[in-house]
Amino acid sequence: MTGGPVLELEGISKRFGALLANDGVTLSLKKGEVLALLGENGAGKTTLMNILFGHYAADAGSVRVMGRALPPGRPQAAIAAGVGMVHQHFTLAGNLTVLENIVIGSESLWKVGMNRDGAIRKIEDLSRQFGLPVDPMARVGDLSVGERQRVEILKALYREARILILDEPTAVLARPEAEQLFRILKGMAKGGLSILFISHKLHEVMGASDRVVVLRQGRVVAERVTAETTPAELAELMVGRAVARPRREAHAAGAPVVVAKALRVSQGGGMALDGVDFEVRAGEILGIVGVSGNGQAMLGRVLSGLARPDGGSLTFEGRDIARMTPRQAVRMGIGRVPEDRHAEGVVGDLAVWENAVLERLRDYARFGFVKRRAAMAHAASLIARFDIRGAGPATRTRALSGGNMQKLILGRNLAAGPRFLLANQPTRGLDEGAIAAVHRELLQARAEGAAILLISEDLDEAVGLADRLQAIVKGKLSAPIAAEAADARKLGLMMAGVWGTADAH
Amino acid sequence: MTVALDILMTASLWEAVLRIATPLIFGVLGALICERAGVLNLGIEGIMTLGAMVGWLTVYWGGDLWTGLAVAVLAGMAMGWLHAMLTVPLGLSQHVSGLGITLLASALAYYLYRLWVEVGDLPPTIAPFQPLAIPGLSSIPFLGEAVFTQMPPTYLALILVVLVAWFLNRTPAGLALRMTGENPHAVEAQGLNPHRIRIWAVMAGSGMMALGGAFLTTAAFNSFFPTMVQGRGWICIALVVFASWRPGKALLGALLFALFDAFQLRLQTVVEGVPYQLFLMAPYVLSILALVLVARRARVPEALMQPYRRGER
Numbered sequence: 001m002t003g004g005p006v007l008e009l010e011g012i013s014k015r016f017g018a019l020l021a022n023d024g025v026t027l028s029l030k031k032g033e034v035l036a037l038l039g040e041n042g043a044g045k046t047t048l049m050n051i052l053f054g055h056y057a058a059d060a061g062s063v064r065v066m067g068r069a070l071p072p073g074r075p076q077a078a079i080a081a082g083v084g085m086v087h088q089h090f091t092l093a094g095n096l097t098v099l100e101n102i103v104i105g106s107e108s109l110w111k112v113g114m115n116r117d118g119a120i121r122k123i124e125d126l127s128r129q130f131g132l133p134v135d136p137m138a139r140v141g142d143l144s145v146g147e148r149q150r151v152e153i154l155k156a157l158y159r160e161a162r163i164l165i166l167d168e169p170t171a172v173l174a175r176p177e178a179e180q181l182f183r184i185l186k187g188m189a190k191g192g193l194s195i196l197f198i199s200h201k202l203h204e205v206m207g208a209s210d211r212v213v214v215l216r217q218g219r220v221v222a223e224r225v226t227a228e229t230t231p232a233e234l235a236e237l238m239v240g241r242a243v244a245r246p247r248r249e250a251h252a253a254g255a256p257v258v259v260a261k262a263l264r265v266s267q268g269g270g271m272a273l274d275g276v277d278f279e280v281r282a283g284e285i286l287g288i289v290g291v292s293g294n295g296q297a298m299l300g301r302v303l304s305g306l307a308r309p310d311g312g313s314l315t316f317e318g319r320d321i322a323r324m325t326p327r328q329a330v331r332m333g334i335g336r337v338p339e340d341r342h343a344e345g346v347v348g349d350l351a352v353w354e355n356a357v358l359e360r361l362r363d364y365a366r367f368g369f370v371k372r373r374a375a376m377a378h379a380a381s382l383i384a385r386f387d388i389r390g391a392g393p394a395t396r397t398r399a400l401s402g403g404n405m406q407k408l409i410l411g412r413n414l415a416a417g418p419r420f421l422l423a424n425q426p427t428r429g430l431d432e433g434a435i436a437a438v439h440r441e442l443l444q445a446r447a448e449g450a451a452i453l454l455i456s457e458d459l460d461e462a463v464g465l466a467d468r469l470q471a472i473v474k475g476k477l478s479a480p481i482a483a484e485a486a487d488a489r490k491l492g493l494m495m496a497g498v499w500g501t502a503d504a505h
Numbered sequence: 506m507t508v509a510l511d512i513l514m515t516a517s518l519w520e521a522v523l524r525i526a527t528p529l530i531f532g533v534l535g536a537l538i539c540e541r542a543g544v545l546n547l548g549i550e551g552i553m554t555l556g557a558m559v560g561w562l563t564v565y566w567g568g569d570l571w572t573g574l575a576v577a578v579l580a581g582m583a584m585g586w587l588h589a590m591l592t593v594p595l596g597l598s599q600h601v602s603g604l605g606i607t608l609l610a611s612a613l614a615y616y617l618y619r620l621w622v623e624v625g626d627l628p629p630t631i632a633p634f635q636p637l638a639i640p641g642l643s644s645i646p647f648l649g650e651a652v653f654t655q656m657p658p659t660y661l662a663l664i665l666v667v668l669v670a671w672f673l674n675r676t677p678a679g680l681a682l683r684m685t686g687e688n689p690h691a692v693e694a695q696g697l698n699p700h701r702i703r704i705w706a707v708m709a710g711s712g713m714m715a716l717g718g719a720f721l722t723t724a725a726f727n728s729f730f731p732t733m734v735q736g737r738g739w740i741c742i743a744l745v746v747f748a749s750w751r752p753g754k755a756l757l758g759a760l761l762f763a764l765f766d767a768f769q770l771r772l773q774t775v776v777e778g779v780p781y782q783l784f785l786m787a788p789y790v791l792s793i794l795a796l797v798l799v800a801r802r803a804r805v806p807e808a809l810m811q812p813y814r815r816g817e818r
Contacts, residue, residue: 055693055815076696091694093687095804096680104684105695107677114677155695 006031006194007052007083007163012061014047021047022058023218029163034185034195036205036226038238039215040431041401045198046088048215049167053085054078065163079105084156088167090148094141099123101140102155126157130191131184146177153184164188166197170204171429174292175457182208200238200431202231203460214238239433245464246440248483249447253467254282257420257451258303258321263312265298272298274475275312280420280451285442286480287466288455290495295475296455297339300424303453304336305329316420330359335413335421339428339455341402345409348398352388353379355397356412378415386411387437403434410441421445424455439465459491473497512771519651521770523659524725526763528553530662531717532741533748533755534669535581535710540745541673542706543686543808544592547603549714550738551610552584554731556715558614561722561729562621564631574658574719581715582708584610589707593700596812607738615731634658634724656724658716663756665713670752682706686806689813699813714738740792747796749803758795765791 007029014022021044029035039045051058057073064070065081078085092101103119123136132150140148149169156164166185170178185195185208199205205212206226214222214237222237236242256279265273272295280286290296301307302314305326314322316332329336338344346355353372356379357364364375379393386407391400400408406426413421423442427435442465446452456462462469468480471494478499481490493499512518532549539546546552560577564570584606591602622629634656643653673679681702685692689699717737722729740762748754765788773784 074696075694079696085694087690087694089690091688091691093684093691093807095687095807096683100680100684101691103677104680104691105697109678109681109697111677113675114680159695 004031005029006066007196008064009048009052010062010064012048012051012058012063014044014051014056014058016047020218022051025061025215025218025220027213027220027223029194029196031194032189032192033211034189034197034209036209036212037196037198037215038200038202038205038212038234039198040200040238040433041403043215043238044218045215046167047218049085049165049198052078052165053083079159079161082160082162084153084159084161084164086149086152086156086164086166086169088169088171090152092140092148092151094139096140097136098134098138098140098143098151098154099136101151102136102158106159122158123154126154130157130188145172146174146180149173149181161193163194163196166195168198168200170199170201175459176291178204202234202432205234206231216240235432238431243432243436245436245460246443248285248443248465248467251283251447253284254449256281257317258453259313259315261313263302263309263314265302265307265309267298271475273302273309276475276477278453278470278477278480280453282419282451283446283449284468285446285452285454285466287462287469287483288453288472288477289457289459289462289469289491290472292457294472296424296472298475299472300336300339300422300455303334303422304338305334330416333416333419335416335418335450337406337409337413337421337423337426339424341405341409346397346405348396350397351394352383352391352397352400352408353393355408356382356393359412360416382408382411382415385415386441401434403430403437406430406434406438407441410438414441414445417448418445418450421450421452422455423452425457426454427456427458427461435461459488463491469494471495471497471499508775509768509772512768512775516647516650518767518771520654521767522760522763523652523655524763525766526759527656527659527662528717528720528725528737529741529744529759529762530666530756531713531720532738533744533759534662534665534752535713535717536741536745537748537750537752537755538669538673538682538710538713539585539707540809541686541750541806542682542703542710543689543806543811543813544589544703544707545599545603545742545810546585546588546606546707546710546714547600547742548584548588548606548610548711549603549741550734550736551607551614552581552711552714553718553721553734553738555584555610555614556581556718557722557733558618558718558729559715560719561631562618564723565622565629570634570723573723574716577715577719578712581711581713581718584715585708585711586704588711589704592812593703593707596814599810599812611731618729618731628728628730630727631723633722633727658720658724662720666752666756673752683806685813686808689808689811693813693815703813714741717741740789743792743796746803747792747799749799750806761795762788762792 005028009025009027012022012025025048037045050056052063054073054075054077062069065083070081071077099119102123120136127133132154134147134150140151169181173181189195209226212224212226212234213220216238259279260276263273263276264271278286298307302309305324305328309322316334342348353376357375364371376393383391388404388407390404427438442452454462454466463483463486466483468482469486470480471478478494532553536546536549556577559580560573563573563576588602588606591597592599636654637657639653643649673683681692681697685699685702692699718734721733744755744758747758769784769787773781
């Protein structure tokens with residue numbers, strides 16, 4: 001099925017200041033192959049791809065496409081040679097149409113007039129051929145994330161790409177969308193395209209690639225045929241040491257801490273939460289699984305004091321918290337790890353110490369002045385206790401990696417010893433090492449008696465951490481099942497909304 | 506009420522509307538092109554003043570009227586180049602740079618004028634553009650007098666609206682310009698150079714702004730004085746928002762503002778007992794109202810006022 005090499009990178013090195021992002025990277029991609037480039041965040045994957053595509057010029061090394069060297073630092077040459085790139089952050093204009101986003105750059109700027117009908121026909125042909133349905137006249141801003149990614153891929157195909165490079169293509173997709181994407185990519189490879197995708201997710205690499213190249217600290221550390229390796233081996237190669245996600249140990253849960261009964265919240269005319277019942281007990285993790293967009297965000301908002309329910313009851317240790325404010329939530333001992341750490345978790349431009357005390361500023365203020373020294377000391381203790389790397393109390397928070405940012409958020413909540421913790425997608429976008437760290441902290445809090453509500457799309461995570469699981473579908477919750485009773489089939493049915501009274505408890 | 510209707514029914518009012526609108530049309534198109542590419546150009550007020558002076562001076566020194574307009578365009582592009590250099594490759598604040606350009610260009614215009622022109626009791630004058638009746642069309646009753654007996658640059662302004670609209674929506678270069686104002690990363694990812702596109706857009710837009718200024722001294726009046734632009738540049742900046750960054754609506758906005766202005770001028774002469782300053786204010790008040798009503802739903806170019814640096818997100 002696969003032929004000779006269509007793309008060869010040889011001895012690529014790139015230095016940013018003191019950081020050697022790529023160190024003599026050599027790899028090749030064969031025709032009709034799906035190659036995965038696996039590595040943790042910061043391993044140099046994205047830098048390598050940007051060099052390949054001509055966004056950066058390498059300090060040393062060469063890129064050859066179909067045996068011919070590409071001039072460094074010129075995206076146009078890469079495009080002309082048949083290389084198409086789908087960036088992690090989409091390069092699309094929301095105010096323009098699909099058509100406009102796709103044809104940009106494909107015609108000479110000196111040409112008067114555009115061949116719209118021809119372009120539309122070509123896009124429709126490509127959509128049909130590769131199974132990427134999209135309306136050329138739709139405004140990109142109105143499309144879902146999955147549809148936008150299709151537009152990105154079509155953009156590359158429209159420019160006659162024979163080699164498709166995808167940088168963390170599933171970072172923004174829900175699981176079913178991601179699975180569909182990989183089906184499409186495999187079909188493309190069968191059709192003669194060559195595909196290189198970047199990922200730090202083991203299950204994707206195992207499921208979708210023919211071959212894996214593992215990158216660590218800028219160097220190629222291993223190359224494996226996917227069929228001949230295991231997720232455990234890849235995880236170890238990627239991190240450089242054996243990593244295992246911590247395991248939950250059985251222990252008896254205490255009294256109910258947070259109890260919701262028939263909770264209802266409306267949003268934009270519909271019901272975001274429609275008669276939801278659950279209880280989270282002390283020393284227990286309750287996992288809420290489901291495809292994103294089924295009410296998880298609203299559940300998180302209600303439990304953070306950011307949205308008010310329209311009906312039903314919500315109590316914390318017997319007190320009504322349906323109308324609490326975020327400040328009251330913090331005071332009462334409710335910890336919150338928000339879904340989007342950049343938007344709601346931290347203020348990127350503030351220092352680590354400022355983010356560490358922002359939630360409880362009154363404890364770190366006297367006569368209207370911030371007690372800087374105490375706040376800095378608190379931040380330093382969080383950094384030490386939660387192993388937040390690459391930062392001091394005065395570092396700008398934006399400079400932290402996703403995993404360390406999440407440890408900061410988790411740390412400032414856990415340091416206060418919350419009796420209830422909301423963990424909304426706590427490991428989204430994190431690499432394997434950071435995931436293990438976050439899981440350890442959550443399990444530690446559970447062991448100390450906190451009641452934890454875990455909202456997650458990652459089934460392995462939910463089954464691994466939670467004592468009991470409930471599925472959320474269109475604003476409704478299934479009856480809980482014990483984690484021991486959860487298998488893939490049962491969870492799949494639950495997440496599809498198939499649950500009967502027989503499945504309860 | 507009947508007075509107002511009478512005024513609206515005269516062809517001479519509508520003739521004046523088009524004349525008053527002409528510098529605004531040039532200015533608003535210029536500002537629109539800059540902003541669609543992602544650069545706010547607050548240099549407009551100064552660029553119009555400089556265009557007014559340079560255009561007039563060229564004719565005063567013996568140049569042809571059209572040569573005067575061409576030289577004004579070049580002067581505008583030079584100022585645009587400066588603004589583009591500061592805001593695009595250097596990525597400085599577009600507000601600060603734009604206001605600086607306005608101060609610089611206005612002062613430069615007056616300085617050069619005083620340096621090169623002998624001013625007696627009255628400012629020197631030139632022979633300006635004369636109305637050009639379009640054969641055939643100008644004999645249509647009412648419409649002929651109102652629309653087809655204008656000065657040549659007014660026709661140019663109207664043609665330019667169509668050209669700019671066609672360029673933006675129907676050519677690859679126009680699409681690249683719009684994309685640069687929405688997401689310069691996307692432009693770069695497709696192998697184009699967003700910096701180069703922005704620089705050219707700002708220069709072209711600034712040339713149009715200067716043309717609007719030159720209309721004031723070569724057609725609307727026949728002499729130059731330093732305060733003659735009188736905030737028309739700022740009006741254009743507001744009109745771009747009013748127009749939701751669309752050339753057709755920009756024309757409409759310019760005409761609407763000119764209508765208020767022409768109307769209040771005539772009202773001043775017939776209504777007594779009301780301070781004339783109130784009439785002078787009217788177009789501006791109405792513009793603000795129109796802005797509030799129309800512009801709330803506008804789709805702003807997403808990358809407007811955001812400098813683009815390679816390799817950053």
